[in-house]
Amino acid sequence: MKIGIILGSVRQGRLGATVAQWVVDQVATRDDADYVLLDLAAFTLPILTSATVPGAANRQYDTPEVTAWSQAIDACDGFLFVTPEYNHSVPGAFKNAFDSIGPEWARKGVGIVSYGAEGGVRAVEHWRQICANFHMVVVRPQVSLSTFLEWSAGEFTPNQRRPSELTNLVNEVVSITTCLRS
Numbered sequence: 001m002k003i004g005i006i007l008g009s010v011r012q013g014r015l016g017a018t019v020a021q022w023v024v025d026q027v028a029t030r031d032d033a034d035y036v037l038l039d040l041a042a043f044t045l046p047i048l049t050s051a052t053v054p055g056a057a058n059r060q061y062d063t064p065e066v067t068a069w070s071q072a073i074d075a076c077d078g079f080l081f082v083t084p085e086y087n088h089s090v091p092g093a094f095k096n097a098f099d100s101i102g103p104e105w106a107r108k109g110v111g112i113v114s115y116g117a118e119g120g121v122r123a124v125e126h127w128r129q130i131c132a133n134f135h136m137v138v139v140r141p142q143v144s145l146s147t148f149l150e151w152s153a154g155e156f157t158p159n160q161r162r163p164s165e166l167t168n169l170v171n172e173v174v175s176i177t178t179c180l181r182s
Contacts, residue, residue: 001178002034002077003035003036003076003173003174005038005079006081007020008083008091009041016082019082019115020037022158023166026163030170032174038073038076043069045069046063047096050062059074069097070101073101073104077108077180078173078180079173080169080173081094081111085114085121085123089126090127090130103134107136107180109139109173112124113142113169114142115146116146117146117147141168
């Protein structure tokens with residue numbers, strides 16, 4: 001089983017890189033799945049302008065960047081989204097990446113690690129609605145990191161309960177992904 005850890009921000013100086021690395025470090029000793037970091041910025045996806053609806057494209061996309069993204073997502077059985085909250089919602093680049101492909105997302109499990117002034121909880125709620133369109137199962141636990149309380153002088157210091165919250169989240173993603181694969 002392969003779980004993709006999607007770093008869903010492409011901004012310069014993004015806090016998400018530190019969060020994603022923390023997630024990678026936390027799952028490094030687990031043997032229940034292969035965990036792979038997918039940095040959205042590395043895919044340099046164009047804005048979705050294709051006349052063909054991605055769900056009808058039969059995985060045949062207009063650009064090599066979208067094709068590479070499609071293949072990376074298709075190779076995963078489940079996901080951990082590392083997402084900021086931008087303006088009370090999901091980041092535009094991540095939403096564009098999600099919308100740029102279609103069937104690659106279908107019927108897969110998702111766990112969400114969010115961050116923002118209010119822990120990124122509004123982004124989480126929007127991701128739950130967005131993922132439902134592809135019959136994805138977003139697990140109930142989440143890790144919501146406060147940019148006011150868990151960053152100081154640019155350094156990320158998760159509070160003491162975060163590792164166990166992440167363990168619970170990953171356990172649920174592995175469990176639901178196992179069920180969805182069978």
